[in-house]
Amino acid sequence: MADPILSVRNLQKHYGAICVTNHVSLDVMPDEIHAVIGPNGAGKTTLIHQITGHLKPDGGSLVYDGQNIANLPMQRRARMGLVRTFQITSIVGSLTVLDNVALAVQSIAHNPLDLWANAYQDKALNDQALVYLDQVGLAERHSVEARHLSHGEKRALEIAMALALKPKLLLLDEPMAGMGHDETQRLLSLLQRFKGQIAMLLVEHDMDAVFSLADRVSVLVDGEVIACATPALVRQDPRVRAAYLGDGDV
């Protein structure tokens, strides 16, 4: 069996006396979509923050692509292909849609911080950026200032930016949040398309999305992983039903 792309072991994080990440261990395989579900306040976003380097864990280890990344700053992890999207959309609102994606393309291009040549007219960057915009269905909106996009479009833009970084592991923090039905379906089929090519760690509340996409599901309750199995098994797990799924309407 292949080595996991991400291996989290005994991860711990406390805020004062409150334990938000309690000895969490989980693996993401290079070809899998691994979902993390759990009630509000279970520590899902905190977990993502620690994996990306936004927060420093109090203990435990993080191995990504065979490397210990626990002490690397966020930008280094991103450049290694450990790429995230945000729960609250995060774009550069005053730049155009195309410029936003071009910024991502530029980041892994040769000489990302060139001081002299005009970046906005860089055909190589813009052409590549358009390819990613096309993949998420935003190509015809490329010249709009990003702040004028609808919520769903901003989400799609974020996905395009993430893809442009050529991720090996994509951390998706509630990508469907606040999206309409059609937009959710579009995003689902997009993620489905990259399944197997890009490993994904998906935090999501939309159970239909989770169960249709994920290969494995970890259930996080009060900072602890209480179950990790295929969607079908997780659905039947009595502890999971009690802690999270509630009345058995899933």
Next chain:
Amino acid sequence: MIPSAGAAQAHPMQGPAIFLGSVLALIPLASVLTGQSHWVPLCTQIMIFALAALSLDLVLGIGGLVSFGHAALIGIGAYTTGILIKEGWGDTLLCLPLSMLVCACFAYVTGLVALKTRGVTFIMITLAFGQMIYFAAQSLYRYGGDDGLTLPKRATVLGQAFLNNKIVFYYLTLICLLLCLFAVMRIVQSRFGRVLLGARDNEIRMTALGYDVFRVRLKAYTISGMMAGLSGFLLANQTEFVSPAFASWQRSGDLIFMVILGGVGSLWGAVAGAFAFMLLEEGLSGLTENWKVIFGPLIIVFVLFSQGGLSRLLVLLHKDRGQGHG
């Protein structure tokens, strides 16, 4: 749809910059024809501050970093030049690069500390560094202390006193200003500039994209410091005098006003803002001794109603014309 300030800043307008440059190139001729001989030194001085304001606009307007100690860099540049001249090393080929280098180093080292902070803390730290220079200059007893240092002469060029000629010095200043304006415009539109602008809007996003925002800002801060050092070199030569007041926080505040007056992040606006600010100051101080009573409210009213300074007004005027009123 009106482009937002950010979108406009990503593509600084070249037209106004060329227009400004052309008008400024003709000022000496106009002053000879009209006999207004004080125009040349006045405009020289304004261009020197315009250069400093421009360098501030790179960090403040594009980088979103409100540095309240920018005058300290002018002071350091001026003192470096002044001390070199006083000690008999006053050749431009030495003074000019050394003033810029010392300022770049100061900006780099203080930036290492200041850029770790955000918001009000950043303003306060840059202010503190600025005041440090102010008081350090006051304690330079060998170089005039409180009273400042009167220079025996201007810097020479390869031993020749070219810079004593007012017209030559005017054009040297103009060339420095236009070169810097051109350079900053290039930088803003470069990959580096796009990251700097992106980080102003959304720092976390830029970090998540793999950029080391701190390093990018530090580089911008250092480049800006270097340009301010150039203005310090010019100022010392123009006034043939250096004083701690060059580095005072009031001067830093004036520079911020110039940038805001011209329109934050518009680059050429910083130049226009410097002219508006200093001509207004010049005009009003000729009217009454208490000119600041008029000056203050005037600026407040202008900033309130122009919503983005002189550059924004021009964009809006242009837009109205473009729509042609039906």
